[in-house]
Amino acid sequence: MRLFLVDDHPVVRAGLVALLGGEDDMEIVGEAAGGEEALRAIAACEPDVVLMDLQLGDGMDGVEATRRVRGLPAPPQVLVLTTYESDADVMRAIDAGAIGYLLKVCPPEELFQGIRTAAAGQTVLSASVATRMVRRLRDPGPALSAREVEILELLASGAGNREIAKRLFITEATVKTHLVHIYGKLGVDTRTAAVTAAVERRLIRLP
Numbered sequence: 481m482r483l484f485l486v487d488d489h490p491v492v493r494a495g496l497v498a499l500l501g502g503e504d505d506m507e508i509v510g511e512a513a514g515g516e517e518a519l520r521a522i523a524a525c526e527p528d529v530v531l532m533d534l535q536l537g538d539g540m541d542g543v544e545a546t547r548r549v550r551g552l553p554a555p556p557q558v559l560v561l562t563t564y565e566s567d568a569d570v571m572r573a574i575d576a577g578a579i580g581y582l583l584k585v586c587p588p589e590e591l592f593q594g595i596r597t598a599a600a601g602q603t604v605l606s607a608s609v610a611t612r613m614v615r616r617l618r619d620p621g622p623a624l625s626a627r628e629v630e631i632l633e634l635l636a637s638g639a640g641n642r643e644i645a646k647r648l649f650i651t652e653a654t655v656k657t658h659l660v661h662i663y664g665k666l667g668v669d670t671r672t673a674a675v676t677a678a679v680e681r682r683l684i685r686l687p
């Protein structure tokens with residue numbers, strides 16, 4: 481299997497190269513620190529699987545890089561390998577076309593098997609992520625919309641209603657309406673409580 485690594489930390493990439501280099505059926509054909517760099521290199525070396533971090537510093541993030549990689553003429557499978565495990569991160573990555581989602585704390589054997597599974601075109605999820613997804617299916621509760629998640633993430637960053645409206649190109653009145661719906665779904669009545677509840681339920685992560 482031809483593998484490509486996308487991670488903005490050189491030490492992490494070096495560790496993965498050393499770890500994966502011991503597997504007879506795996507070959508590292510390239511690596512990149514950012515999304516733009518990765519897209520150019522991936523199109524040239526045509527790997528089978530891309531290991532993609534979500535946070536890539538300045539510029540394109542891992543979700544957008546995944547979406548663009550999957551849009552290439554002969555797209556490789558993209559397996560997210562990250563430290564973030566909020567529901568919003570997982571869903572964005574899957575929606576962008578990722579075949580799987582593993583956490584960097586996973587044992588080496590789980591990573592090896594995950595890569596092989598992804599290369600075969602089958603879905604891969606870390607155990608904690610899979611458990612939470614199943615729990616949500618069994619007891620979904622009121623689901624937050626994509627826009628409500630966006631607003632919660634902006635709240636978590638300290639943005640006020642006016643800034644949120646400006647960032648999302650909506651009116652302040654619309655922001656207030658969304659907040660009413662968010663409070664109702666989360667069973668809270670303040671902005672701070674909404675952010676706290678969303679983080680505890682891993683719907684969002686703190687910036």
